[in-house]
Amino acid sequence: KCAIVTCGGLCPGINDVIRSIVLAAHHNYGVASIVGIRFGLEGFCHQFSHETMELTPRVVSDIHEFGGTMLGSSRGHQPTEEIVDSLERMNINVLFMIGGDGTMKAAAKVVQEIKERGLKISVIGIPKTIDNDIYFVTNSFGFNTAVSKATESIRSAHTEAKGAPNGIGMVKLMGRESGFIAAESTLALKEVNFVLVPEDPFDIYGENGFLAALEKRIRERGHAVVVVAEGAGQDICAVNGKTGATDASGNPVLCDICDLLRQEIKTRLKKADLPFTLKFIDPSYIIRSVPADPGDRVYCGFLGQHAVHAAMSGKTNMVVSRLQDNFVYLPLSIVTQKRRRLNINSNYWRAVLESTGQPIHMRNA
Numbered sequence: 001k002c003a004i005v006t007c008g009g010l011c012p013g014i015n016d017v018i019r020s021i022v023l024a025a026h027h028n029y030g031v032a033s034i035v036g037i038r039f040g041l042e043g044f045c046h047q048f049s050h051e052t053m054e055l056t057p058r059v060v061s062d063i064h065e066f067g068g069t070m071l072g073s074s075r076g077h078q079p080t081e082e083i084v085d086s087l088e089r090m091n092i093n094v095l096f097m098i099g100g101d102g103t104m105k106a107a108a109k110v111v112q113e114i115k116e117r118g119l120k121i122s123v124i125g126i127p128k129t130i131d132n133d134i135y136f137v138t139n140s141f142g143f144n145t146a147v148s149k150a151t152e153s154i155r156s157a158h159t160e161a162k163g164a165p166n167g168i169g170m171v172k173l174m175g176r177e178s179g180f181i182a183a184e185s186t187l188a189l190k191e192v193n194f195v196l197v198p199e200d201p202f203d204i205y206g207e208n209g210f211l212a213a214l215e216k217r218i219r220e221r222g223h224a225v226v227v228v229a230e231g232a233g234q235d236i237c238a239v240n241g242k243t244g245a246t247d248a249s250g251n252p253v254l255c256d257i258c259d260l261l262r263q264e265i266k267t268r269l270k271k272a273d274l275p276f277t278l279k280f281i282d283p284s285y286i287i288r289s290v291p292a293d294p295g296d297r298v299y300c301g302f303l304g305q306h307a308v309h310a311a312m313s314g315k316t317n318m319v320v321s322r323l324q325d326n327f328v329y330l331p332l333s334i335v336t337q338k339r340r341r342l343n344i345n346s347n348y349w350r351a352v353l354e355s356t357g358q359p360i361h362m363r364n365a
Contacts, residue, residue, distance in 0.1 A: 001031070001092055003037055003095050004018055005097055005099075006069040006099065007074065007102070007106070008073060008102060008129075010067070010069065010073065010130075010288045012141075012145035012292040013142040013297065014068065014098060014128065015063040015067075016064045016141075017126055017128075018055070018070060019061075019063055019304070020301045020304025023057055023060070024304060024309075026057050029308065033054065034055040038052065038071055039074045043071075044082060044086040045078050045086075050072075053071065066291055078106075081113060084117065088117075093120070093122065094121070094122045094123075094311040095122070096307055097126070098126045099125075100129040100134065101129065103125070103128070104125050104319060104332055104335055108317070124311050124319070125335075126307050128142070130174055132178065132181070133176075133177060133178035133180065133339045134335055135336070135340045137321045137322075137340065138323055141300045142288075144296050145296045146181055149283065149287040150171070153281045154169075154171050154191065156169075156281060161279070166269075166277070167224075167276070167279070168223070168276060169223075169224070169279050170225075170226045170262065170278060170279070170280045170281070171228070171283070172230060172284065173185065173287075175231055175232075176230060177231050178197075178199070178342060179198055179199055179229040179342050180342060181287075182227050182232075183197060186355055187352055187355055192227050192356050193224045193225050193357060194217075194225075195226075195356055196226070196229065199341050199342040199344050202233065202362040203363050204264055209362055210362050214268075215269065218269070228258050233260075236260070237255040258282070303327075315329060319332060
């Protein structure tokens with residue numbers, strides 16, 4: 001008897017992974033029962049009263065046509081003991097956990113509790129993060145779909161910027177600690193003039209800062225497109241709204257760097273007597289809620305199948321991933337060490353900067 005739970009934020013392809021697990025377990029191994037846990041780890045806890053869902057090939061036959069997760073999701077920590085109690089009560093032999101860094105850490109705790117109780121329950125992780133920031137996972141599912149949708153917003157921002165004198169198009173993309181979506185989208189659409197990511201610190205003010213570079217671009221070319229990862233410039237806007245609070249998953253609540261940038265751009269260009277228009281686009285929830293594209297669907301199918309193969313061969317305490325062209329099993333202890341981040345000294349990041357034409361370092365010191 002298997003169980004599937006989806007945790008954290010939405011991401012293209014979750015339903016594809018669920019469907020692949022159900023079909024592989026049912027058709028390849030004749031698994032008697034596959035249970036869907038509703039609304040993340042809350043589904044294991046009595047106080048939330050979430051009913052489980054029996055998953056069969058008929059039930060999941062067309063879920064890949066839709067975004068999100070058919071099981072629902074939630075954020076936040078739940079008692080590990082209560083989770084394992086529920087696994088015992090439901091007589092679960094295999095638990096598939098689909099989620100990001102926090103979910104994989106929770107999975108490691110569940111494995112430890114299972115070991116201490118001497119139970120025979122396998123825990124298999126399928127790494128999910130739209131930010132592509134899970135350590136040792138080269139490309140997380142849904143990332144390519146996210147980049148594809150992000151480029152649509154960038155193209156719109158470029159059209160808006162060129163449609164008015166001194167037009168500026170600004171697009172805010174997901175990426176709390178890692179700017180992979182912003183970087184990849186910039187490479188995919190060579191119309192971005194500035195890309196700001198968490199890994200590459202920058203200054204707003206001063207002769208080498210962002211505002212000076214933006215004004216120069218506007219005077220020379222008459223328009224500009226700016227792509228901003230949501231976690232960029234947190235050191236700059238710390239005094240402009242960062243509260244130090246955390247969300248339900250324990251992540252710091254970010255201050256809105258784009259709000260600060262828009263204010264400062266207005267002040268700078270008004271002082272420079274430079275008329276302009278600025279259009280701001282935030283497609284975050286559109287991007288993460290769409291169905292997966294064909295490439296991600298294929299990837300999700302393989303992830304689900306390999307997760308089932310791993311469980312049925314007796315493995316546990318691991319995640320399934322793809323390194324280069326091979327699907328591999330990685331210990332949870334590896335992928336939870338730290339977050340994967342852009343290497344700003346790499347050829348990849350240099351290619352991004354060369355694509356934009358922005359200064360290599362927008363720093364005053």
